[in-house]
Amino acid sequence: MVLKNIKYALKNIPKKRVTRLCPEVETPLSDRFRGLQILDKSKCIGCGICANTCPNSAIKIVKAPIFRGSDKKRWFPQIDIGHCLFCGLCIDQCPKGALSSGKEYSKGVVKWTHKDLLMTPCKLAREVDIQEGDER
Numbered sequence: 162m163v164l165k166n167i168k169y170a171l172k173n174i175p176k177k178r179v180t181r182l183c184p185e186v187e188t189p190l191s192d193r194f195r196g197l198q199i200l201d202k203s204k205c206i207g208c209g210i211c212a213n214t215c216p217n218s219a220i221k222i223v224k225a226p227i228f229r230g231s232d233k234k235r236w237f238p239q240i241d242i243g244h245c246l247f248c249g250l251c252i253d254q255c256p257k258g259a260l261s262s263g264k265e266y267s268k269g270v271v272k273w274t275h276k277d278l279l280m281t282p283c284k285l286a287r288e289v290d291i292q293e294g295d296e297r
């Protein structure tokens with residue numbers, strides 16, 4: 162049995178690797194991959210269609226600065242990715258094309274606590290590092 166295993170291992174050494182280190186080596190993603198949503202605040206009109214469309218009620222429309230550090234606020238979507246199933250309906254239904262799919266699937270979106278999975282408009286707009294706790 163041992164010899165058989167060694168023989169099998171030796172036979173496979175020259176072959177191309179079929180596994181990779183995770184999370185060190187990221188998986189190549191297809192163009193249509195649906196990761197963490199990206200919000201374009203300049204296009205969003207705060208209509209709430211995305212929130213009404215979401216099958217998991219993961220979106221809430223909240224007031225947030227129109228850009229990072231601004232005192233002026235408008236309504237934008239906030240997504241609880243702890244409930245998001247990345248179906249993409251919010252993106253498809255947005256009448257202004259303000260939402261799109263990002264490529265993040267591990268770094269920044271894997272958290273220890275549920276509250277950290279709340280993606281504020283500033284995080285969705287990538288105005289702050291999505292790993293940061295502070296939304297401003």
Ligand code: SF4
Nearest residue numbers: 205206208209211255
């Ligand atoms: S992201 Fe689109 S659907 Fe959602 S509130 Fe903004 S404009 Fe409306």
Ligand code: SF4
Nearest residue numbers: 215245246248249251
């Ligand atoms: S991708 Fe689907 S589940 Fe996630 S927030 Fe959008 S509509 Fe809701």
